[in-house]
Amino acid sequence: MTQSRPRNIPEATVARLAVYLRVLAGLADDGRSHVSSGELASAAGVNPAGLRKDLSHLGPCGVRGVGYSVAGLRARLSEALGGERSRPCVLVGLGRLGSALADYTGFASRGFTFVGLLDSDPATVGTRVGGCTVRPVEELEAVVRATAATIGVITTPAEVAQSVCDRLVAAGVRSILNFAPVALSVPAGVDVRKVDLSVELQVLAFLDQQRAQVPAPAAALRTAGSLG
Amino acid sequence: MTQSRPRNIPEATVARLAVYLRVLAGLADDGRSHVSSGELASAAGVNPAGLRKDLSHLGPCGVRGVGYSVAGLRARLSEALGGERSRPCVLVGLGRLGSALADYTGFASRGFTFVGLLDSDPATVGTRVGGCTVRPVEELEAVVRATAATIGVITTPAEVAQSVCDRLVAAGVRSILNFAPVALSVPAGVDVRKVDLSVELQVLAFLDQQRAQVPAPAAALRTAGSLG
DNA sequence: TCTTGTGAAACGCTTCACAGCC
DNA sequence: GGCTGTGAAGCGTTTCACAAGA
Numbered sequence: 069m070t071q072s073r074p075r076n077i078p079e080a081t082v083a084r085l086a087v088y089l090r091v092l093a094g095l096a097d098d099g100r101s102h103v104s105s106g107e108l109a110s111a112a113g114v115n116p117a118g119l120r121k122d123l124s125h126l127g128p129c130g131v132r133g134v135g136y137s138v139a140g141l142r143a144r145l146s147e148a149l150g151g152e153r154s155r156p157c158v159l160v161g162l163g164r165l166g167s168a169l170a171d172y173t174g175f176a177s178r179g180f181t182f183v184g185l186l187d188s189d190p191a192t193v194g195t196r197v198g199g200c201t202v203r204p205v206e207e208l209e210a211v212v213r214a215t216a217a218t219i220g221v222i223t224t225p226a227e228v229a230q231s232v233c234d235r236l237v238a239a240g241v242r243s244i245l246n247f248a249p250v251a252l253s254v255p256a257g258v259d260v261r262k263v264d265l266s267v268e269l270q271v272l273a274f275l276d277q278q279r280a281q282v283p284a285p286a287a288a289l290r291t292a293g294s295l296g
Numbered sequence: 297m298t299q300s301r302p303r304n305i306p307e308a309t310v311a312r313l314a315v316y317l318r319v320l321a322g323l324a325d326d327g328r329s330h331v332s333s334g335e336l337a338s339a340a341g342v343n344p345a346g347l348r349k350d351l352s353h354l355g356p357c358g359v360r361g362v363g364y365s366v367a368g369l370r371a372r373l374s375e376a377l378g379g380e381r382s383r384p385c386v387l388v389g390l391g392r393l394g395s396a397l398a399d400y401t402g403f404a405s406r407g408f409t410f411v412g413l414l415d416s417d418p419a420t421v422g423t424r425v426g427g428c429t430v431r432p433v434e435e436l437e438a439v440v441r442a443t444a445a446t447i448g449v450i451t452t453p454a455e456v457a458q459s460v461c462d463r464l465v466a467a468g469v470r471s472i473l474n475f476a477p478v479a480l481s482v483p484a485g486v487d488v489r490k491v492d493l494s495v496e497l498q499v500l501a502f503l504d505q506q507r508a509q510v511p512a513p514a515a516a517l518r519t520a521g522s523l524g
Numbered sequence: 525t526c527t528t529g530t531g532a533a534a535c536g537c538t539t540c541a542c543a544g545c546c
Numbered sequence: 547g548g549c550t551g552t553g554a555a556g557c558g559t560t561t562c563a564c565a566a567g568a
Contacts, residue, residue, distance in 0.1 A: 079499065080559065086498040090477060104527065113490075115481025119528095124529060132528045133568040149498060150505045164396035171392050174477065174494040180501070218504055219497075228562060243504035245496060249318060249402065251341025258385075259507070261489070261500050262341075264404040268473060269385075269447075270314040270377060271307065272489050273408070276446055276471035277378045279487070308537065332549065345552095346538060352551060360550045361546040 077148070081122045085145055087112045088119070092142040104135040138280050150179075157239070158184035160232050161224030162202055165247060165265075169223060171198035180219075184187075184211035188228075202223040208232075212239035219243045226250045305376075307351045313373055315340045316347070320370040332363040378407070384445040386412035386469070388460050389452030390420050390430055393475060397449060399426035408447075412439035416456075436460075440467035447471045454478045461488075 074235050077085075091111045095103055105123075109116040123129045123141075130136040142255055143288055146152060159182050169175070170182050176198075187193055187263075190203045195202050203211060211217075220241040222229050229248035236244060237258050244260045252260050305313075319339045323331055333351075335390035337344040347510045351357045351369075354376050358364040374380060387398055387410050397403070398410050404426075415421055423430050431439060439445075448469040450457050464472060465486050472488045474480055477495075480488050 077502075078482065078559070082502050083495050083499050086495045087479075087492070090494075106527085107384075111479065113481075114510075115561070117562070120527090120529060121560085122353070128529075130528055131568065132566070133526045135527065150501050155501050164399055165393075168392035168396045169493065175497060178494055178498060180494075180497055218508070219500060221497075242507065243500045245500050250337065251315075257507070259500065259503050261496055263493070263496055264311075264315070264401065265397065265408055265491070266318075266408075267311050267314045268491055269403060269408055269449075270406060270491055271311050271377050272447060272471045272473050272487065274305075274310050275307075275384050275487050279470065280446070306537070334549085343539070345540070348549090348551060349538085358550055359546065360544070361548050362547065416555070 077125045081125060082149070084112065084114060084119070085121050085149060087114075087134055088122070089142065089145045091148065092145065095138050096142060100138050102135045103138055103141075105130070108136070144206070148265060155180050155219060156183040156215045157181065157219040157221060158186065158208075158212055158215065158217045159221040159223065160186045160205065160208065160236070161222060161248075162187040162189075163223060163225075164224035167197050169221060169247075170200065183215040183217055184208075186211065205232075208235050209239040212236065212241060217241060219245070221245045221247070221252055222252075223247045234266075305353045307427050308399070309353060310377070312340065312342060312347070313377060315342075316350070317370065317373045317377065320366055320373065323366050324370060324480060328366050330363045331366055331369075333358070336364070380407055383408050383447060384411040384443045385409065385447040385449060386414065386436075386440055386445045386464070387449040387451065388414045388433065388436065388464070389450060389476075390415040390417075390425060391451060391453075394449075395425050396453035397451060397475075398428065411443040411445055412436075414439065433460075436463050437467045440464065445469060447473070449473045449475070449478075451475045 086243065088108060091108060105116045105120050109119040112119065126144055129141055129144055157180055159166055162185055168183055175182070182198060182200050185197055185200050185202045186205045186208050187202050193204045196229050218241055220236040220243070222232055222233055222244060228250045229246065229250050230252055233244060233246070233252045233254065237254055242258050244252065244254070244258065246260055246262045247265070249264055251262070254260055307375040316336060319336060320331075333344045333348050340347065354372055357369055357372055385408055387394055390398065390413055398413055403410070410426060410428050413425055413428050413430045414433045414436050415430050421430050421432045446469055448471070450460055450465040450472060452460055454476045457474065457478050458480055461472060461474070461480045461482065465482055470486050472480065472482070472486065474488055474490045475493070477492055479490070482488055
């Protein structure tokens with residue numbers, strides 16, 4: 069229990085802190101000892117001033133005229149985001165997407181471990197995905213309680229997502245990442261983040277189409293090149 | 297004749313329009329002919345007034361005192377988002393996540409068809425995923441030009457994402473959905489949307505931890521920090 | 525000089541309240 | 547009476563400009 073003060077850090081900032089942390093890991097692997105806000109911002113794809121403002125929520129992190137210590141900043145960010153402690157997660161719905169997530173090394177390397185994988189398909193139950201055996205969805209409550217998981221990931225079809233969500237919440241899960249294309253309703257005190265992959269594509273397509281209809285603003289657009 | 301004006305619709309609004317469109321499809325399947333902003337907003341997980349403001353970007357869509365025609369609003373939204381016309385997409389990197397996306401029916405039902413799947417692994421090349429045969433990544437330029445695809449999806453490891461991106465752009469792709477955990481740099485006129493799954497989980501975990509540190513529920517969020 | 529840290533302005537999005545129309 | 551459409555207020559985030567400090 070260090071003096072980590074939970075000053076309300078804006079959610080948008082938290083998301084970027086996670087990105088900075090990953091970039092710093094890469095810099096550390098390259099043997100770098102210091103980095104400036106400009107370089108770090110460039111690698112993270114953000115504005116340098118914005119990066120400094122983000123870091124200012126953690127108090128002074130750098131040295132003026134010099135930059136940031138890679139190791140020092142990394143430790144600071146890691147602690148602010150919850151430390152290296154392992155976080156037990158359960159995932160429900162091992163279709164294509166669920167299996168991909170359960171086997172995604174990007175999670176494990178950040179302290180997230182899937183301690184429970186649940187599916188309703190008898191053909192999937194019993195198989196091993198990402199080092200964990202899939203169990204029948206009937207055992208959901210037992211698994212959540214046994215593992216004390218507070219984070220749940222839903223990758224089921226939309227039709228059953230709400231009932232799965234209800235069961236997760238009843239069993240003690242307070243944070244849910246929802247990939248099913250429905251709006252989940254949860255009681256106060258439970259947080260849901262939604263990731264909607266087809267919406268992402270649709271937004272991209274909209275912008276793409278919008279750009280195609282309007283002629284190039286300056287000479288920014290290259291000739292498309294496809295003639296017949 | 298088609299007086300649909302592509303007035304700059306906020307990006308956040310575009311994302312929600314796609315959600316409304318999906319909800320409307322469900323209502324149509326249920327045989328509903330009309331719906332109010334309240335009901336539609338509830339199903340989409342948003343504020344009713346916000347929904348009406350979103351729709352206001354398309355001009356008047358409903359009937360005061362009555363609500364919205366399900367079929368009429370659906371047609372309007374569909375057209376605003378780019379219509380039903382099929383959009384050719386290419387996807388590079390058929391690991392677990394890439395395969396899941398290529399086989400995701402949620403895309404196909406919205407007019408997105410993967411006309412090119414590319415991978416560098418000889419063991420993956422030649423297999424069929426979601427009705428399309430995987431081809432060697434060397435053929436990237438040829439596939440993009442042959443299909444006139446303007447949308448690309450990158451699900452490769454981070455190390456090769458930038459080079460894949462460069463090749464997509466050079467071949468004519470102007471809109472990219474990036475799942476690799478790196479910031480891609482692209483010339484002006486090209487749009488990149490990034491989806492970072494491990495960041496989503498990390499933000500969720502941060503909020504989860506933050507809530508765990510403050511024992512009291514709900515109302516206690518405001519009272520932290522002030523000294524009398 | 526160089527770079528961080530930060531108030532303040534600027535921006536975009538959300539929420540509210542109510543006018544307008546059925 | 548009921549519901550939509552919308553100006554205006556409110557809020558959070560981003561950007562700017564510069565003071566502070568190694």
